[in-house]
Amino acid sequence: MVRFLHTSDWQLGMTRHFLDEEAQALFTRARCEAIREIGRHAAAEDCEFVVVCGDVFETNQVDRRSVARALEALGTISIPVYLLPGNHDPLDPASVFRSPAFEERRPPHVHVIEDTQPIEVRPGVELVGAPWASKRPLHDLVAAACAELEPARDVTRICVGHGAVDRLSPDRENPALIRVEAAEEALRQGRIHYLALGDRHSLTRVGETGRIWYAGTPEPTDYDEEAPGNVLVVEASETGVTVTPQRTGTWRFLRQAFELNDDNDLDALGSWLEALEDKQRTIVKLGLAGTLTLRQSTRLEGQLEDAHDLFAAVERWDRVSELVVIPDDTDFSDLKLAGFARTTVEHLRGVAGSETDEAGVARDALGLLVRLAGRTS
Ligand SMILES: [Mn+2]
Structure with missing residues (x-):
């Protein structure tokens, strides 16, 4: 039996166009702060290690400061952390995981999953990762990683993958879709015991086994995410799996x-x-x-x-x-306009109520007039 923390899609360095400078700075800080929060949950829940299932960084071109701060925060986690390259941060020649900014600061307990070789976390527990080597893989990376495995003996094996699964993705043409059927087959045969997934920012159970999950993003990134802001504490063995969401999002x-x-x-x-x-x-x-x-x-x-x-x-x-803004009589009677101003209002109201191209401009002008006159009266 093994207990660990499953998370993904930290998207460190993410920018959002609708945030101003101050809000963006807070948003960036929160994403990094989530790492520390994950460390606190992992310690409180007696987890043995942490798996981050891809999109650790928003892009391989992420700025040095985001990398430095991420590694500083990762340093506060007291157990091993395994980072999987995803579609946002693939392990290509420009990979952030191979940059000096990353390599020089990487704490010894932080590991990048570079290939599909099983990694022994401790005797009796193995990780098998399916890292992305490019932004457009041409096959199901999880199926490929599992295909090389023999059924595990006296070992609990966790597969760590990233990407859309075929049952939830409308994009049937995508050759990299993770086939749920194939993953369930690998689970049935005991080649793996849990499939930890990233990519989807919503906390999601996949299929019927209870052994395939997306943890979702620990801090929300968009409106259409379901139950974002969580990580999963997973207890897995050859005979069963339980997952418990823990709140991280702010x-x-x-x-x-x-x-x-x-x-x-x-x-x-x-x-x-x-x-x-x-x-x-x-x-x-x-x-x-x-x-x-x-x-x-x-x-x-x-x-x-x-x-x-x-x-x-x-x-x-x-x-x-x-x-739709439609001026009514009280809009103007309250203003107690006289003379030229009153004549102008009457003229503008005529235009605003017409079907002409100027109607919108006239409505805006009236709006401005009500605003300005309302302030002085
Ligand atoms: Mn993502």
Whole structure:
């Protein structure tokens, strides 16, 4: 029996276009901090080693600082760590794992899985890795690694792979898809006892054996991930496997659609934003649809400005956003305009309500006018 920690897709050095400089710095730091958190979980759970199933780094061209900080953090883990090159960081001639920045700082307990040779972690426990040597392998690397194995005798064998599995990937043309059927066959024959996978950022059980898992990313990277922010503590033997997720993530990606037609709807949006904890580490994507008056639209802009100040990022969910602003009488009567200003408003309202190309410009002009006049009145 062996107990170890399964993780993947650290994507160290990842940048996100929607983060400003400050938020990006926090995001980068969190990904590195996750390594230390993994070390704490591994120690608390009495794990014997850690496997990182690919995409340790976002790219082979990752900056020196990310490499140095990653190795510094890896140094805090008190047990052996095995890093598998994945599609983002393949073991090609430009590999980050072969860079001086990496090699000179690599602590002795941190190992890169360079080939499919079984690695004895300790007597009775072996790792078999399927590292990526290029960004486009032409076959199922896990099946190839397992094909070379005899059924294990008195040894618990963990296979460490990276990539999409055929049952979950729509891309049937991809020759590198990991065939679940073949992996289950290797499990049935006792050539391996657990398949630790990376690539998918969602925590996912694959197939029916309970012995094939994606751990997912320890810190979320996008909106469509399911149960990201976890690592798996795995207890494996020839007779059974149990996996227990452990929480590591501190960031959140949230996507939410709102229907906005009156002030109550704006109140609801405001309360929703207000109630979210840890705004500095929360990225929200808002779908905003409905019809607002100019004054309400101005209020919404104020709410969004506040949110931009507080959240890591506020994005617009374009696919479900369709907000129409239609000026109503109270928008202007409240402003108590007279003379030229009043004539102009009447003219603009006529254009804004028309089907002409200038309608949008007129609406924007009215919006600006309500905003500016609202501030001085
Ligand atoms: Mn990945």
